[in-house]
Amino acid sequence: MIETDILIAGGGIAGMSAAARFAADGHQIVIVDPAPSDIGEGTDLRTTAFLEPGIxxxxxxxxxDAIKPTGAELRVMRIVDAGGAERTPRETADFDGAETKNGFFGWNVSNKAARVALMARLAELxxxxxxxxxxxxxxKGxxxxxxxxxxxxxxxxAKVVIAADGRNSSLRDMAGIKHKRWAYDQSxxxxxxxxxxxxxxISTEIHRTGGPLTLVPMPDLDGKPCSSVVWMVPASRADELNAISDEALSAEITHDTMNLFGPLTVASPRAVWPMISQVPSRLIAARLAxxxxxxxxxxxxxxxxxNMSLHDIETLAELMAKAKLHGEDIGATPLLKSYERRQLPKTVMRVGGIDLLNRASMFEPKTLRDLRYAGLTAINRIGPLRKLAIKVGVGK
Structure with missing residues (x-):
């Protein structure tokens, strides 16, 4: 029998971040993950943008301090409305990090670099x-x-068990927590x-029919400016793009970015992810979050x-640190209910908001695309709406 304060299921970036954050407050942690300890060198250059609150x-x-040097600063978030099949920007909205208290929105970091830094930190503890x-x-709770x-x-x-084991969480299922999932026929x-x-x-998000095409700054690669790409398109189109050569894909993305960056060259393997949204009915069960x-x-x-995940972690960390300070049970039902009261409404609202944004980005009828254009124009040019957009954009 092993006894600990916290057991975390899931050793991805979120699970390891949770372990490091909770450990910093003096809790004893056991973290488990199905992957082997050797993550290998690999060629995966996918990235994550860490925004200010998560940082x-x-x-x-x-x-x-170990993660930051591996990434690129995100100073400006640019949204470009390009209509439907058109290849001309109709409205460009720049949200400058200078308008935030820290002067930047965040940092874009390769998943591999973040994982290596987190593993090294946990090994020290x-x-x-x-x-x-x-x-x-x-x-069993x-x-x-x-x-x-x-x-x-x-x-x-453990006094509390943390489910960080992904969208198909077995712990969530074991606890009998139901969830709602919906797909978009989009990848x-x-x-x-x-x-x-x-x-x-500058992080650039281009909107036209089918979904946004986003290029996020990375450090230079082989002496050339470099960006990570998340290209959301109908599922059938994603399969077509994934099947063509690097040269052909380079030509396609150069065309769809309207030459904003000049000619683009594919510089990594690709991955295709079917798009879904998902939210559970609850965030807790007995001794489980x-x-x-x-x-x-x-x-x-x-x-x-x-960044939503890091907000979950910080909310739990603050509640458990307060309980520990007062000699109280960090996994007690009142504490977990407090976590759920704070996070579940925010979670539902943010999932719903992103769902609406994604559906708006997929609009095909011209009238709806023009409505999206009008909305972006208003946000860009009306001061209070602009400030609200920046606040939401950094995850607050």
Whole structure:
């Protein structure tokens, strides 16, 4: 029998961030993940944009100083409305990080670099036990502890169990928490490009029929300006694009970015992700809290996904730190209910808001596309709406 304060199921970026953040407050952590400890070198150059509130959480976790040098600053968030089949920008809205208190929106970091930095941080901590190639096979919540059976046959008793095991969370299912999921017949094609024109630390999101096409700044690659691409298109179109050569794909994305960056060159392998949204009916059960993709899944618009996860983590961390300070139970039902009261309404609103934005980006009828254009124009040119957009954009 292993006894600990917190057991975290899921060793992705969110799960490891949670482990580092909770450990910084002195909690004993066991974290388990089905992946092996050797993550390999690989060629995956996909990225995550860490926005300002999430960066504060990573600072508290003691890992941001290692992550930051691997990424590129996001100084401006640019939204371009390009109508439907047209290839001419109709409205360009620049939201400048200078309008925020820190002077920037965030940093774009490769997933691999973030994972390496987090693994190194956890390896330094005496109060973190990271168990690779291990899954949760059974869970039971009681009035005193959460009891978890691991795939290696061991049993762990924790004051609280954190489900960070993804959109298909087995812990969520074991706890009997239902969820709603819906699809869009849309996929995101993800890869990296180099280009001639510098990105100037501007993240560019182009909207036209089918979904947004986003280029997010990265550090230079082989001496050339570099950006990560998230190209959301109808599922059949994603399959077609994924099947063509790098040269042909380079030509297609150069065409669809309207030459804003000059000629683009595909510089990495590709991945295709079917687009869904998902939200659970609850965020807690006895001795269990859901975070990250077990708690919410959204299309990759506005870099909200992982930053929502870091907000989950910070909310829980603050509640548990207060309980620990007063000698109270960090997994007690009143504490978990407080977490749910704070996070579930925000989660539902943000998932719904991103769903609406995604559907708006897919508009085909001209009247609806013109309505989207009018909305962007209003946000760009009306001061209070602009300030609200910036506040929402940074995840507040």
């Amino acid at each position: 504060e959480t990573l600072k508290k976790a003691g890992v941001w 005496d109060n973190v036990d990271f168990r690779f190639s291990t899954t949760v096979t059974a869970f 009681t009035s005193r502890f959460g009891e978890v059976t691991l795939s290696d046959g061991q049993t762990v008793r 995101a094609l993800v890869f990296v490009v180099t280009h001639n024109k510098p990105h100037d630390n 859901l975070i990250a993709e077990s708690a919410h899944v959204v299309p990759p618009i506005g870099a909200q996904g992982l």
